[in-house]
Amino acid sequence: MITGKTKITGVIGHPIEHSMSPPMHNNAYKQLNMDYVYVAFHVQPENIEKLINSSKTLDIKGLNVTIPHKTTIIPYLDEIDETAEKIGAVNTIQFKNGIAKGYNTDGIGAIKSIQEHTTLQDKNILIIGAGGASKAISFTLINENINSLTIANRSQNNAENLINNIKKQTEFTNINYQQINNVDEILNQTDIIINTTPIGMYPNHQVKPPIKTDNINNKHVVMDIIYNPLETQLLKQAKENGATTINGTSMLINQGLESFKIFTGKEATYESFEEALLGQLKK
Ligand SMILES: NC(=O)c1ccc[n+]([C@@H]2O[C@H](COP(=O)([O-])OP(=O)(O)OC[C@H]3O[C@@H](n4cnc5c(N)ncnc54)[C@H](OP(=O)(O)O)[C@@H]3O)[C@@H](O)[C@H]2O)c1
Numbered sequence: 001m002i003t004g005k006t007k008i009t010g011v012i013g014h015p016i017e018h019s020m021s022p023p024m025h026n027n028a029y030k031q032l033n034m035d036y037v038y039v040a041f042h043v044q045p046e047n048i049e050k051l052i053n054s055s056k057t058l059d060i061k062g063l064n065v066t067i068p069h070k071t072t073i074i075p076y077l078d079e080i081d082e083t084a085e086k087i088g089a090v091n092t093i094q095f096k097n098g099i100a101k102g103y104n105t106d107g108i109g110a111i112k113s114i115q116e117h118t119t120l121q122d123k124n125i126l127i128i129g130a131g132g133a134s135k136a137i138s139f140t141l142i143n144e145n146i147n148s149l150t151i152a153n154r155s156q157n158n159a160e161n162l163i164n165n166i167k168k169q170t171e172f173t174n175i176n177y178q179q180i181n182n183v184d185e186i187l188n189q190t191d192i193i194i195n196t197t198p199i200g201m202y203p204n205h206q207v208k209p210p211i212k213t214d215n216i217n218n219k220h221v222v223m224d225i226i227y228n229p230l231e232t233q234l235l236k237q238a239k240e241n242g243a244t245t246i247n248g249t250s251m252l253i254n255q256g257l258e259s260f261k262i263f264t265g266k267e268a269t270y271e272s273f274e275e276a277l278l279g280q281l282k283k
């Protein structure tokens with residue numbers, strides 16, 4: 001029951017109605033018997049400047065941030081975590097003692113999901129896409145003692161911007177660009193493949209995968225961060241070729257669990273988030 005003591009958390013976005021975060025967080029609050037609520041707030045881009053002060057006024061404890069506010073919110077924060085600053089995007093804001101601090105849990109969410117299946121040390125990793133999710137995953141992955149990172153993307157320019165940013169801001173240098181149409185040439189030197197493009201997402205789930213899959217085999221781990229459908233064409237074909245596959249639900253759950261910890265100082269169970277998410281996706 002919502003009482004006078006209930007603490008407020010939530011997510012801001014535009015649009016926001018389809019966010020999977022409210023059911024996941026609220027299910028965890030319920031199972032842990034915590035007097036918290038998680039609400040979706042539709043915030044127009046022109047109102048982003050007022051958001052931080054309004055949240056402090058209302059004593060909101062934490063907010064997730066989604067499209068299109070992940071970058072534009074940054075100038076209004078009091079503090080920003082080092083990795084989020086390098087990524088240039090925030091998906092989690094903690095409000096504590098009057099300070100609004102931004103974090104990015106997307107990268108750590110992806111890494112935890114991969115680590116449920118394999119190790120990252122000395123691995124050669126291929127990321128398809130160079131947008132927001134790719135940035136978050138790339139900047140987080142390079143702290144995990146990987147051997148190499150290759151970025152394949154439709155626009156070479158966007159991939160090269162990301163590569164140059166990483167080289168400028170970190171000490172990681174074994175990072176290269178590969179044309180998206182030619183990635184099969186490097187698959188025999190690749191251990192882990194991560195799709196961060198929306199290719200294959202519902203309602204366009206029947207389209208061809210973003211890369212040729214003939215050379216994917218049982219030595220590969222393939223993650224698609226798309227969670228609807230649960231099995232994209234890329235994952236389906238990779239699985240048929242014997243690869244280990246990971247769908248986007250685990251990244252979504254793990255990034256949410258990290259945000260939950262930042263908001264409340266408590267750990268929610270993976271199962272409480274998963275149960276709520278799969279329930280929503282079935283609808
Ligand atoms: N599971 C999770 O927790 C999670 C978290 C975040 C995002 N996601 C999913 O990840 C996907 C990407 O999100 P984002 O925020 O990174 O988006 P974004 O910033 O818009 O980046 C999209 C990337 O995909 C490429 N792309 C888009 N359409 C393409 C097409 N038709 N053909 C080839 N390349 C194309 C873009 O290439 P160009 O550079 O050439 O434009 C860009 O590199 C979405 O499907 C989103 O739902 C999942």
